[in-house]
Each structure stands twice: as C-alpha cells, then as structure tokens.
Amino acid sequence: QQQVKQSPQSLIVQKGGIPIINCAYENTAFDYFPWYQQFPGKGPALLIAIRPDVSEKKEGRFTISFNKSAKQFSLHIMDSQPGDSATYFCAASMWIGNQFYFGTGTSLTVIP
Amino acid sequence: NAGVMQNPRHLVRRRGQEARLRCSPMKGHSHVYWYRQLPEEGLKFMVYLQKENIIDESGMPKERFSAEFPKEGPSILRIQQVVRGDSAAYFCASSPGPSGYNEQFFGPGTRLTVL
Numbered sequence: 001q002q003q004v005k006q007s008p009q010s011l012i013v014q015k016g017g018i019p020i021i022n023c024a025y026e027n028t029a030f031d032y033f034p035w036y037q038q039f040p041g042k043g044p045a046l047l048i049a050i051r052p053d054v055s056e057k058k059e060g061r062f063t064i065s066f067n068k069s070a071k072q073f074s075l076h077i078m079d080s081q082p083g084d085s086a087t088y089f090c091a092a093s094m095w096i097g098n099q100f101y102f103g104t105g106t107s108l109t110v111i112p
Numbered sequence: 113n114a115g116v117m118q119n120p121r122h123l124v125r126r127r128g129q130e131a132r133l134r135c136s137p138m139k140g141h142s143h144v145y146w147y148r149q150l151p152e153e154g155l156k157f158m159v160y161l162q163k164e165n166i167i168d169e170s171g172m173p174k175e176r177f178s179a180e181f182p183k184e185g186p187s188i189l190r191i192q193q194v195v196r197g198d199s200a201a202y203f204c205a206s207s208p209g210p211s212g213y214n215e216q217f218f219g220p221g222t223r224l225t226v227l
Contacts (some may be wrong), residue, residue, distance in 0.1 A: 100216060
C-alpha cells in the first residue's frame with residue numbers, strides 16, 4: 001500500500017520551463033513533507049520541506065505548494081536548468097513517527 | 113564534517129551467501145535508518161535504530177534480514193542466504209534526533225547484486 005502517491009513518473013521540459021511534480025496522501029497524521037533530489041549513483045539529498053501550517057514555501061527556484069484539505073502537495077521548479085535533471089521524491093512523516101514514506105519518484109529531464 | 117558513509121558501495125554475492133552492509137552516521141547523529149530502493153521504485157523504509165536499540169523494524173522482512181547499531185562502530189544491515197530478489201540499492205540515513213521533523217541525511221548507498 002503506497003502511503004504517498006506521486007506523479008508523473010517522468011517529465012521532460014525545455015530549459016526555462018516550470019516542471020510541476022504532484023504528490024497525494026491519505027494519512028492525516030502526516031505533518032512533515034520533504035522533497036528529495038537524487039542524481040544517478042548518489043543518495044537522495046533534501047531539497048525543501050514544508051509543514052501543513054503554511055500553504056507555500058519557496059527556496060530559491062524551488063517552491064512547494066500545499067493543500068491540506070485536498071491532502072496534496074506539489075513541487076514547482078522555476079526557470080529549470082539542465083543541471084536540475086534528476087529524480088525527485090516526495091515524502092511524508094509524522095511527528096510521533098520517524099520513518100519517511102516516500103513516493104515512487106519522478107525522473108525529470110531538462111533539455112538545453 | 114563528513115557525511116553519512118556507506119561501504120561497500122557495490123557488493124556482488126551469489127545466491128545463498130551473506131551480505132553485510134555498513135553505515136557510519138554523520139558525526140553527532142545517533143539515529144540511523146535503513147531504506148531499500150528497487151529499480152524504478154521509491155525508497156522503502158526497513159528499520160530505524162538508535163545506539164544499541166532497534167526502535168522500529170516494521171519494514172524489515174521477517175526472515176534473513178537483521179540490523180544492529182552497536183555502542184561503538186557502524187550500523188550493520190545483514191542479509192543472510194541472499195536471493196536474487198534482494199538485489200537493490202540499500203541506503204542508510206542518519207539524523208540528530210528522533211523527531212519526524214529532523215532532516216534525514218542519506219549516504220551514497222550500497223548497490224547489492226545477487227547472481
């Protein structure tokens with residue numbers, strides 16, 4: 001049972017475009033939502049994270065939008081660059097828990 | 113400050129052999145998590161350990177898999193009598209505290225291939 005559902009599986013955009021990756025969850029006990037970026041052969045690295053008390057968080061070119069009522073959150077990458085080509089994972093966790101529940105990942109390719 | 117270290121980076125085993133994967137957390141981190149990543153899939157939680165204690169092993173297969181995090185030394189994920197289905201990337205992460213809000217820092221992973 002996939003606790004966090006992520007889409008699309010893959011995404012190709014032109015340089016400068018704004019790829020959007022979406023995630024949805026069911027468990028209302030989740031209250032921390034990080035996004036991880038993974039390059040081939042490397043471990044995932046935290047990109048940006050949000051808590052449900054805010055609807056949007058922006059760090060540099062990366063923005064998370066959070067819709068608590070719909071139980072959905074998404075990652076937007078502004079002015080995407082070829083160096084952003086990687087696999088992106090959304091995740092969720094609970095205050096009282098410690099494991100992260102990961103989505104299945106989105107492979108992003110940014111074409112020069 | 114070195115990040116999370118994992119070794120070996122690549123491990124090849126024949127069916128029936130044992131695999132030992134090691135993880136040294138970041139300095140000052142006493143919480144370790146192991147995840148498994150199958151091709152084209154996300155990371156699946158396996159086990160959460162603190163020094164000398166297993167806190168949550170709900171994601172660990174009931175047989176052949178075990179994990180430890182001794183008082184001294186790295187955390188070890190042990191897979192006995194490996195089968196082809198164990199072929200995957202195994203990632204270790206560490207955090208400074210137990211809260212779900214703490215960032216988990218991931219190591220580079222160990223890629224296990226079972227022949």
